[in-house]
Amino acid sequence: MIELLAWLGTLVFAAAGALKGVEKGFDLLGVLVLALVTAVGGGSIRDVLVGVLPPSALRDEGLLLSTLLVGLLVFRFHRRALRLSRLLYYLDTLGLGLFAALGAEKALSAGLGPLGVGIAGALSGVGGGVLRDVLSGEVPGILYRAGDLYASAAFLGALLFYALHGLYPEGALVLGAAATFLLRVFGRRLGLSLPTPR
Amino acid sequence: MIELLAWLGTLVFAAAGALKGVEKGFDLLGVLVLALVTAVGGGSIRDVLVGVLPPSALRDEGLLLSTLLVGLLVFRFHRRALRLSRLLYYLDTLGLGLFAALGAEKALSAGLGPLGVGIAGALSGVGGGVLRDVLSGEVPGILYRAGDLYASAAFLGALLFYALHGLYPEGALVLGAAATFLLRVFGRRLGLSLPTPR
Amino acid sequence: MIELLAWLGTLVFAAAGALKGVEKGFDLLGVLVLALVTAVGGGSIRDVLVGVLPPSALRDEGLLLSTLLVGLLVFRFHRRALRLSRLLYYLDTLGLGLFAALGAEKALSAGLGPLGVGIAGALSGVGGGVLRDVLSGEVPGILYRAGDLYASAAFLGALLFYALHGLYPEGALVLGAAATFLLRVFGRRLGLSLPTPR
Numbered sequence: 001m002i003e004l005l006a007w008l009g010t011l012v013f014a015a016a017g018a019l020k021g022v023e024k025g026f027d028l029l030g031v032l033v034l035a036l037v038t039a040v041g042g043g044s045i046r047d048v049l050v051g052v053l054p055p056s057a058l059r060d061e062g063l064l065l066s067t068l069l070v071g072l073l074v075f076r077f078h079r080r081a082l083r084l085s086r087l088l089y090y091l092d093t094l095g096l097g098l099f100a101a102l103g104a105e106k107a108l109s110a111g112l113g114p115l116g117v118g119i120a121g122a123l124s125g126v127g128g129g130v131l132r133d134v135l136s137g138e139v140p141g142i143l144y145r146a147g148d149l150y151a152s153a154a155f156l157g158a159l160l161f162y163a164l165h166g167l168y169p170e171g172a173l174v175l176g177a178a179a180t181f182l183l184r185v186f187g188r189r190l191g192l193s194l195p196t197p198r
Numbered sequence: 199m200i201e202l203l204a205w206l207g208t209l210v211f212a213a214a215g216a217l218k219g220v221e222k223g224f225d226l227l228g229v230l231v232l233a234l235v236t237a238v239g240g241g242s243i244r245d246v247l248v249g250v251l252p253p254s255a256l257r258d259e260g261l262l263l264s265t266l267l268v269g270l271l272v273f274r275f276h277r278r279a280l281r282l283s284r285l286l287y288y289l290d291t292l293g294l295g296l297f298a299a300l301g302a303e304k305a306l307s308a309g310l311g312p313l314g315v316g317i318a319g320a321l322s323g324v325g326g327g328v329l330r331d332v333l334s335g336e337v338p339g340i341l342y343r344a345g346d347l348y349a350s351a352a353f354l355g356a357l358l359f360y361a362l363h364g365l366y367p368e369g370a371l372v373l374g375a376a377a378t379f380l381l382r383v384f385g386r387r388l389g390l391s392l393p394t395p396r
Numbered sequence: 397m398i399e400l401l402a403w404l405g406t407l408v409f410a411a412a413g414a415l416k417g418v419e420k421g422f423d424l425l426g427v428l429v430l431a432l433v434t435a436v437g438g439g440s441i442r443d444v445l446v447g448v449l450p451p452s453a454l455r456d457e458g459l460l461l462s463t464l465l466v467g468l469l470v471f472r473f474h475r476r477a478l479r480l481s482r483l484l485y486y487l488d489t490l491g492l493g494l495f496a497a498l499g500a501e502k503a504l505s506a507g508l509g510p511l512g513v514g515i516a517g518a519l520s521g522v523g524g525g526v527l528r529d530v531l532s533g534e535v536p537g538i539l540y541r542a543g544d545l546y547a548s549a550a551f552l553g554a555l556l557f558y559a560l561h562g563l564y565p566e567g568a569l570v571l572g573a574a575a576t577f578l579l580r581v582f583g584r585r586l587g588l589s590l591p592t593p594r
Contacts, residue, residue, distance in 0.1 A: 021341070024337075024342070025394065027342055033340070049450055050450050053247065054309070054310060054314070075395060111450075112455060134531070139532065143425070144421065144426050195424050197427065197471060228539030246444060252506050256515065257509070262511040273591075332530060333536060333539065334535065335535040
């Protein structure tokens with residue numbers, strides 16, 4: 001079940017990356033590169049950092065193929081894909097939460113402490129989007145979009161996983177992912193916002 | 199023979215990186231950094247991903263020295279280097295093909311499947327140029343130059359290597375590199391172009 | 397003693413990163429990310445390259461925590477932090493020298509030769525700042541600030557460490573770090589400058 005959701009999350013990340021490539025006017029290769037980088041970049045950075053080499057995504061031909069297929073579909077039908085933006089928002093947030101929790105689990109296995117787990121978990125969730133933004137010539141959105149709790153929600157979800165994994169080994173993953181999801185979705189509804197310098 | 203050509207390709211990549219630094223008005227250090235990053239960046243990213251650490255380029259003092267010397271020469275004689283652009287185009291494409299095929303071979307040894315090999319091979323060929331563009335504050339050319347089959351030619355060359363390596367272990371490297379070379383050079387002459395979003 | 401100074405250098409790097417985030421108008425998360433990336437990015441890139449995984453910074457909870465605390469303090473009191481810029485200049489240069497020499501030592505243990513050690517040492521010192529600049533949407537300052545001997549001072553300090561480590565195993569670290577420090581500080585006073593292309 002969790003694996004299925006993570007796979008779905010990867011594909012939604014791929015769609016978001018491909019849409020950015022379309023928006024930028026990149027060619028087919030550029031759109032596919034952004035789909036791939038957004039989908040598997042965060043997990044691959046995390047795998048490099050924890051020493052899992054080659055990164056698991058590179059070894060998963062089914063995942064690579066479906067990522068490229070999603071990129072192709074978005075390239076061809078990008079106007080229709082844009083109309084799904086509301087649905088994509090929720091699926092993207094679900095992917096974020098799952099990647100952060102699963103990344104935290106991997107970081108824990110590599111022997112990291114709470115902050116290391118929080119950072120590696122957040123990086124699993126947002127690293128692909130950061131790479132996508134940098135390759136697109138943009139400042140990564142996570143650094144300044146104070147009203148969208150994205151990377152901070154992933155960090156807190158990963159920290160929650162760390163706090164709970166000793167007590168509830170099975171529930172920690174679900175609760176960490178859920179915390180990220182709820183923090184982002186309800187954070188926006190409640191108008192929560194990160195402070196900016198004065 | 200292949201090693202000699204790959205070494206030549208590395209130096210041409212170094213020259214292309216140094217020229218970008220000159221064009222940007224960087225200082226001597228900036229020009230040498232771009233020479234180095236362009237020449238050994240793609241292979242080093244690939245080595246990190248397949249777990250060959252330290253990356254082989256960092257262990258090759260002769261290669262590092264000649265890369266820096268090429269950077270110095272281009273810094274000093276950049277006007278003359280620019281006049282060689284036609285020759286550099288062909289040598290650069292040769293380097294691209296060889297890096298992609300040799301990178302594909304390394305990815306294969308690391309146990310990757312066809313898409314993983316194609317991606318790691320292409321990354322070996324284009325990763326250095328992508329790093330150079332990002333450090334120069336530019337959007338990587340491979341993402342939007344639809345009329346220049348560069349990264350896609352490297353990807354297809356690496357895939358061809360994968361397809362052939364079982365049948366012709368010795369010829370696969372040459373044929374993969376040649377495919378990349380021919381696809382780029384004749385693709386341009388024939389006016390081939392990647393689609394862009396409509 | 398050296399460890400204490402390196403720890404101080406890390407915190408000064410964190411402050412410099414956080415100040416850049418404040419200057420860019422990033423939110424709290426962006427400021428903390430830049431603090432973290434600037435402080436531990438260079439050493440982490442070096443650890444990835446020499447195969448020390450997870451990077452030592454990610455395993456050092458005390459360092460991560462103090463980096464984030466410095467980021468928080470700078471976020472809150474950034475006007476006062478700016479007034480310390482002169483002191484920060486010297487501490488930053490001290491950090492640069494120590495990171496370069498310590499990074500060179502790690503690269504030597506990984507079996508690299510002189511140029512590999514020089515490059516990995518320089519990267520330890522400047523890699524975090526390069527990542528910070530790229531994430532901020534800027535061209536890395538080390539590439540074009542000809543009048544500020546920064547990366548080149550780190551490279552030469554790392555090379556000096558390499559040259560001396562066989563003769564004076566204990567003194568090489570101190571002398572390498574001192575060389576970087578003196579080269580930057582007196583280079584500026586003497587008006588030394590790297591050449592730019594003509």
